[in-house]
Amino acid sequence: MPARTPRPDRPALTRERIVSEAVALADGSGVAALSMRALAGRLGVEAMSLYHHVPHKDAVLDAMVDAVFAEFHTPVPGRSWREELRRRSVVGRETLLRHRWAVGLMDSSRSPGPEAVAHHDAVLGCLRTAGFSLAATGHAFALVDAHLYGFMLQELALPFDDQAELAVIESEIVDEATAAAFPHFTEFAREHALRPGWSFGAEFEVTLDLVLDAVAGLVDEPAASAAGSPPGPPPPIEVTVPVLGVDGCRAGWVGALLEPGAPRPRVVVAPTIVELVEAVRESTDVRVVGIDIPIGLPDSTTRQADALARQALPGKASSVFTTLTRAAYGAEDRAAADAVNRSLSGQGVGAQAFALRDKILEVDAWVRSRPTVEVLEVHPEVSFATMAGAPLRPGKKTPDGRAARLEALAAAGVPRPSVLEGRGYAADDVLDACAVAWTAARRTAGLSRRLPDPPEVFSDGIPATIHA
Incomplete structure (x- = not known):
């Protein structure tokens, strides 16, 4: 009897087709539903036909995992290790949300297949070329993977998909007696987890940055040197022309004005950036305005400025959020912005990045109107790290953090400001504005540096660089 020929409407059976169908089966029904018989049925062949291409079920599982690794971002050695590992984790989470069965098998x-080996080699190479020792590379890889896979196991196991379901669960388990017995649990549920906009998934990138902060402490040569940080504190600044440092606050904007011969910074508050600058210019011819806000919005990438600022802040890099694409800032809400930004740059949208949307767009419109002052983007934590010779570890809202910042400013030639807090602005807002003003004064003296240098320029034509 002549051999049967394949039906013309049925694709040839190949290893690639078997693996692709196995992944689809597991995506739809879970890995427990995978069997050689079930797989053969989906492919329209006899189970024995599969063994011409794969020796057994475990080989299919290995190949499925390899296919998942192929969807991860593969870090590129020689680029910023932090940005590469961050993108690897973010894309990894997105991949594992598509292939939920894979989390425990990675x-x-x-x-391991060729994709898995190549991926691991790239991660190791990214860390080694950045100056991590072999031991530190092992620590870093384990920590980053523990965060990714551990977070995914927890996220996929949660008994709710959104806040509405969470609210139902909370109402079922928290009654008056429970609230009295477990006040911290109740507070967290009601005052944090059930607040509009919260989601467990949004914690991923926040906690990822904290993990990467810890990893930065393992590198043999501090990452700050890669960004060109000075080895120690610079001498006190001499203010020769009026400059203004600006930070956002609840009232709108708070400015710290440094003037030649003035005994201390003058604090000015206004609801808009235009009104703030106009109010200052009524009494002094301010030349340079530094502002703690992203200037120069990317089209479809992340910004070098943000990456270099993180490198300059080992242990404090999470204070630098990733600037979104211009199109994402034009979205109506965070969910829409997240979809737009992921499609363009592959990055999700953090809460802080989107919360500043209105202020970012306000400054963007002002800068594009071509004001008659030089406008600089400044990150206060980078400025404090520059003036102190190292990042300031205490949080800026703590008493120790306030004291450390006042001390750093005084040593850098900026006395305690005229006021520290008032209606609509806090002490950390004022001190950040002072640090920004200090950098603006360095700019006028030709002492500041730029991250990057030369600046990036996107389609808006605005140089994107952080001054320090």
């Missing part, structure tokens, strides 16, 4: 194979 590093379980005794025979």
Whole structure:
């Protein structure tokens, strides 16, 4: 009897087709539903036909995991290790949300496939070329993977998908007696988890940045040197022309004005950036305005300025959020912005980045109107790190953080400001504005540096660089 020929309307059976169908089966029904018989049925062949291409079910599972690794971002050695590992984790989470069955299998194979081996080699190479020792590389890889896979196991196991379901669960388990017995649990649920806009998934990138902060402490050569940080504190600044440092606050904007011969910074508050600058210019011919807000919005990438600022802040890099694409800032809400930004740059949208949307767009419109002052983007934490010779560890809202910032400013030639807090602005807002003003004064003296230098320029034509 002549051999049967394949039906012309059925694709040839290949290893790639078997693996693709196995992944689809697991995506739809879970990995427990995977069997050689079930897989053959989906492919329209006899189960024995599969063994011409894969020796057994475990080989299929190994190949499925390899296919998932192929969807991860592969870090590029020689680029910023932090940005590469961050993108790897963010894309990894997105991949594992598509292939939920894979979380517990990613590093379980005794025979990893070529994609898995190449991926691990790239991660190791990214860390090694950045100056991590072999031991530190092992620590860093383990920590980053523990965050990714541990977070995913928890996220996928949660008994709710959104806040509405969470609210139902909370109402079922928290009554008056429970609230009295477990006040901290109740407070967290009602005052944090059930607040509009919260989601467990949004914690991923926040906690990822904290993990990467810890990893930065393992590198043999501090990452700050890669960004050109000075080895120690610079001498006190001499203010020769009026400059204004600006920070956002609840009232709108708070400015710290440094003037030649003035005994201390003068604090000015206004609801808009235009009104603030106009109010200052009524009494002094301010030349340079530094502002703690992203200036120069990317089209479809992340910004070098943000990456270099993080490198300059080992242990404090989470204070630098990733600037969104211009199109994402034009979205109506965070969910829409997240979808737009992921499609363009592959990055999700953090709460802080989107919360500043209105202020970012306000400054963007002002800068594009071509004001008659030089406008600089400044990050206060980078400025404080520059003036102190190292990042300031205490949080800026703590008493120790306030004291450390006042001390750093005084040593850098900026006395205690005229006021520290008032209606609509806090002490940390004022001190940040003072640090920004200090950098603006360095700019006029030709002492400041730019991250990057030369600046990036996107389609808006605005140089994107952080001054320090």
